Amino acid sequence: DIDLACLIYTSGSTGEPKGVMSTHANMAFAASSIIQYLENVPEDIIINVLPLSFDYGLYQLLMAFKFGGTLVLERSFTYPAAVLKRIEQERVTGLPGVPTLFAVLLQMDLTKFDLSSLRYLTNTAAALPVEHIQRLRDAFPWARLYSMYGLTECKRTLYLPPEELERRPGSVGIAIPGTEVWIEDENGNQLEPGEVGELVVRGSHVMQGYWNNPKATAEGYHPGRYPAERLLYTGDLFKMDEEGFLYFVARKDDIIKSRGEKVAPKEVEGALYRLPGIVEAAVIGVPDELLGEAVKAFVVCGEGHQLTEKDVLRHCAQHLEDFMMPKYVEFRDSLPKTSSGKIQAAALKN
Known part of the structure; x- marks a missing residue:
């Protein structure tokens, strides 16, 4: 159980990839917990278009073995119509995706396929924009949509029960079964609902650290209350509502400090996604002599949509406070992504 089972490398979307050491016990527990809340049964047929080098893709394989289901493997989502046809042919019951995959789906005429x-x-991999959650629910009213949060260092951390989507579409949920999470400030104090701090994770899914990188291991993994127990300090900022549901705010390193205020890129991106025609968006901070950092937005428009910088700024002015307003808007045909489809904000800073 405590032997090393594999090394899974982080995506590198926020820095250099690091090899996460996973034991057999870590992986068996994580797979079992996910199977429990997804309510997987042997009759389930999962289609996987994600790389098996990505933990999200790899666990589709491990979980299918564990619950006795069927896994349909596709090389990628490069040809979405072909994948949807495969879903129809194989009578697939489970579709694991990432925001960029679902953004492509939402641009297609899904009535051409039987996805029932x-x-x-x-x-x-990244939070779904609320706008996309609402459109996915409209497109697949019969299916359950699970909005989740995880990181390679503990596989999966949070999931939002689908019945809660209507009430709190911006939340990524509660701790997965058999685990515990809380939010701490910089002094290690546990925070109350509504306060923003770092998410801390406790459970048998917390991996063993980084391969040949004791410095990074010591920064991210701290001793727990019991011998040999590790707590994972995620480096991600969250807040919790009064009922215990969690909301992702930003990576600690991604917070933009502009005009003496702290700007969470996700909040600006969420506003951008509400503008019809924008299918992908990313926000970063860039040096500015007057503001400290200025907000810069990168956007990709969907086929048949033409937007100008004025259109974007006018929309943002209606949905954001002044200090959150982008100073720059750059239109691109596509945004840099990892092999798993996650937008690489770090690459936009270069």
């Missing part, structure tokens, strides 16, 4: 076999859709 789908029982659930899952999203992780």
